[in-house]
Amino acid sequence: MSVAFLAEATQSTVSVKDLQNAATKLGIKIPDGQETEAYLLLLQSVEAVMRRIQSSDDYIHPALSPVATTTPRVFWDPPKEENPLNAWQFRCALIAEKPTSNLLRGKTIVIKDNISVGGLPTTVGTFTELLCKDGLLPLSPIDATVVSRILAAGATIKGTSTCENYCASPLSFSAASGPVHNALAPGYTSGGSSSGSAALVAATVIHHETGKPLGETVDIAIGGDQAGSVRNPASYSGIYGLKPTFGLVPYTGAVSLAPMIDHLGPLAASLEDIALLLQVMAGYDGIDPRMTPESPLQDRVEDYPRILAEFRNRNLKDGDRIGSGMKIGLLTESFKVPGLSQEVRERVLGSARSFFAAAGAEVKDVSVPLHGEGSLIWTAATRMHMSEWACQGKTSGHLSFLPPHIQARWPPDQRMYELLTTTNPAAMNVMLSGPFLQEHFGPSVEAKAHRKVFELRAAYDHALTQVDILVTPCAPTVAMPHPKMKADRDGPGSTILEKLSTAVGVTTNTAPFNVTGHPAMSVPCGFSRAESPTNQPEVQLPIGLQIVGRRWEDATLLKAAAVFEEGRSIVSNQSS
Helix, strand or coil, rough: CCCCCCCCHCCCCCHHHHHHHHHCCEEEEEEEECHHHHHHHHHHHHHHHHHHHHHHHCCCCHHHHHCCCCCCCEEEEECHHHCCCCCCCEEEEEEEECCCCCCCCEEEEEEEEEECCCCCCEEEEECCCCCCCCCCCCCCCCCCCHHHHHHCCCEEEEEEEEHHHHCCCCCCCCCCCCCCCCCCEEECCCCCCCCHHHHHHHHHHHHHHHCCCCCCCCCCEEEECCCCCCHHHHHHCCCEEEECCCCCCCCCCCCCCCCCCEEEEEEEECCHHHHHHHHHHHHEEECCCCCCCCCCHHCCCCCHHHHHHHHHHHCCCCCCCCCCCEEEEHHHHCCCCCCHHHHHHHHHHHHHHHHHHCCCCCCCCCCCHHHHHHHHHHHHHHHHHHHHHHHHCCCCCCCCCCCCCCCCCCCCCHHHHHHHHHHHHHHHHHHHHHHHHHHHHHHHHHHHHHHHHHHHHHHHHHHHCCEEEEECCCCCCCCCCCCCCCCCCCCCCHHHHHHCCCCCCCCCCCHHHHHHHCEEEEEEEEEEEEECCCCCCEEEEEEEEEECCCCHHHHHHHHHHHHHHHHHHHHHHHHH
């Protein structure tokens, strides 16, 4: 390892005590004399390098400079009457001054609040005091790659959506701004961590179907997905939610939870809108280290809307149906995971067998025994260092461009502990897990978990040589009521374990595909009775079916969902 230069020791504040403290943390003792003098000078030299960089001007990559918009980039807190679901974080109205296409013209979009939008703060769902010292949230100096592409395609960005505290909850009660409500049933979860994104799209559907106003809403949303955070909110909300193939959509400008599992994906009420937003967002950006040699250049991205339209409208031979030739595999182990409700299991199995078969697809059972270990592999492969990326803003070791305005508080203090324990103990658990796992297991077990990821990927890849699509339940239950968050006149708030118990197992069928990188999508497949609080009428809430495809064959997911839609229509017409 080379040394940049040797510092002038008399100008350094680094002392022998600093050297001794560093050595103590490594469990070593440096002898006094020549060795101490030498290592002290080296520490003083590297400290001088870091201070030089710390005091230098920052650099904004030209590709991330905010897109010129038709009006100044102003934002505002939406009034409560316009935000009944608590799904908006900030409102704005951004339209590109000179869009380069009309692909999204007339579409309104919301961006999850862990994705940088130039001129707006990024809260990552947590408390202002954990992000800045003076109470003034810094504004983003960049547009994330996907934000630039959306504006360039002619969309109107209406704001940022509430997300869960540090994006560390699969349910929607943990945001610093308060719980996000399911659009179909206030007081129930909309899923997390892309909670606001799902709620705002679902609210648009409800408004169109019933005329019931739910404040400002949007046509499409962007969410982030590290363990199911696009798919599970979609499942709970009765809409589509796609986690693309890892590396297809650039993550540049979004706050990471762990680089190997970070995905951005669309949520929408229709397959056509999913396809459209995927086409706009996808493609290599030259900045995100998550992208691979398999990632297509932007001008080589598949025309997903055209592929979907041609598939729906193609001429079929006599006797063929839209699904003829497609093979659907029901992933056996996914229907046996702990916590899966009987209603969800039966609805997903029944609708998959019925609807796909009605549309002409072949449906059969497929076994991947290692799927039962998938969520454990996900945990072991990511948890040890997750807080370093999610809470400390550590780089991945690969050249990367992290959002420059995010300067989260670290290390934690008692105030931070109390805030997170009250709202999202899952985030505190992530922070506590890091040092514990590093001390008791070290990098060798994490490395082994990464090797197990390759084994898990190979197992799914093998199953997908037998079928075109794997089917699993998405969320294991329908949406449940929010836990009681704090003490009030009705009694004490929920305990740590009461808050977390409802989230146990929510991502068992979704998280494995984040580590393996396979594309996966939640597809609405029916409704079931929800748990109803005392003195409230029975509530029917959505169930999501997850479809999983081969890596880089995201278009096949769109086709399979279209087959499912057609089969549902056929069965519905037959029964009526």
